[in-house]
Amino acid sequence: MGRQPCCDKVGLKKGPWTAEEDKKLINFILTNGQCCWRALPKLAGLLRCGKSCRLRWTNYLRPDLKRGLLSEFEEKMVIDLHSKLGNRWSKIASNLPGRTDNEIKNHWNTHVKKKLRKMGIDPFTHKPLPTTTTIQLPDNEQAGGPKPTPQQSEVADQDKEEAVVVETPLQSTINDQAKDGDKSIHAGLFDSMEVNNDFCIDEIPLIEPHEILITCENSSSSPSSSSSSSSSSTDTTVGGRFLSNLLEDLEFATTFDYNEIISSIWDDDFVTSLDLYNNCDDNSNIMVEPPLL
DNA sequence: AATGGCGGCAACCGCCTGTGT
DNA sequence: TACACAGGCGGTTGCCGCCAT
Numbered sequence: 231m232g233r234q235p236c237c238d239k240v241g242l243k244k245g246p247w248t249a250e251e252d253k254k255l256i257n258f259i260l261t262n263g264q265c266c267w268r269a270l271p272k273l274a275g276l277l278r279c280g281k282s283c284r285l286r287w288t289n290y291l292r293p294d295l296k297r298g299l300l301s302e303f304e305e306k307m308v309i310d311l312h313s314k315l316g317n318r319w320s321k322i323a324s325n326l327p328g329r330t331d332n333e334i335k336n337h338w339n340t341h342v343k344k345k346l347r348k349m350g351i352d353p354f355t356h357k358p359l360p361t362t363t364t365i366q367l368p369d370n371e372q373a374g375g376p377k378p379t380p381q382q383s384e385v386a387d388q389d390k391e392e393a394v395v396v397e398t399p400l401q402s403t404i405n406d407q408a409k410d411g412d413k414s415i416h417a418g419l420f421d422s423m424e425v426n427n428d429f430c431i432d433e434i435p436l437i438e439p440h441e442i443l444i445t446c447e448n449s450s451s452s453p454s455s456s457s458s459s460s461s462s463s464t465d466t467t468v469g470g471r472f473l474s475n476l477l478e479d480l481e482f483a484t485t486f487d488y489n490e491i492i493s494s495i496w497d498d499d500f501v502t503s504l505d506l507y508n509n510c511d512d513n514s515n516i517m518v519e520p521p522l523l
Numbered sequence: 524a525a526t527g528g529c530g531g532c533a534a535c536c537g538c539c540t541g542t543g544t
Numbered sequence: 545t546a547c548a549c550a551g552g553c554g555g556t557t558g559c560c561g562c563c564a565t
Contacts, residue, residue: 244534244535245533245534245535245558245559246533246534246559247533247534266550267550267551268549268550268551279535280550280551281535281536281550281551281552282534282535284551284552285533285534285535286533286534288552289533289534290533317553317554317555318553318554319553319554320552320553320554331552331553331554332532332533332534332554333532335554335555336531336532336533337531337532339531339532340530340531340532341531
């Protein structure tokens, strides 16, 4: 007898989320907080699996999410953390405020892997690629007999790396950069897992629940032309747009009093900060501290 | 201008882990 | 200790837009 599915899948909707569904989810969570994902869809009037709701909220609807490409520094952080933690994306994400594991995972698979290979670094081992004339095949097509799956390889690699900490070429590069300048940020980044510029990668979450960092995105540089071009009401998905745009898309102004709900749940300071964020148009960072729900 | 290939990313699936009983 | 359940995590899939031809 198999495990019971997380929810009754009969009649449940799958695929991209519609603005209406997003609205219901946001409305419900802002009103009731995050609790019991399994029961949430029913209570919120959604024909979705609880897991799907959780994913949608944590990856796209949370107000503390940053959007857009990872900055150079964030990318370096990801590479370094990956060299130490392997594919533990959630752990990596916990060290990058406003970034989700899914986002980092996607970024790794689509951008960083290629970049590292171009630099002659094996994205799995973080060590220099062998300088043979062998044609570099995709990960799962490496020549040569039965091989472990990528996951198995990575696990093995991780085990090795846990035993022996080796500074990768990239780390050296970054450490060199740290010597040249910007020491406040880079200093000690790769020193150890214990102390890392005031945070411990292993144990201490970088963001406290009450401390959410929101970066103002340049409104003219929305993540991709695709999302901006599809921002008309004909597009049913909200895609990667950030909350302010999202709320706009959802037509909260006319159909959903977002401010009222916010005010009823979060305190005035946070509401003011959120408002400030929503209206800002430069690239400054604003610290928004929502009270614990 | 049409179209086929490719890349990026949102979302799903299934397994794992933590917690309560 | 064993079991059930909910939530979390990582791998994978499939859609969609962009770009080259």
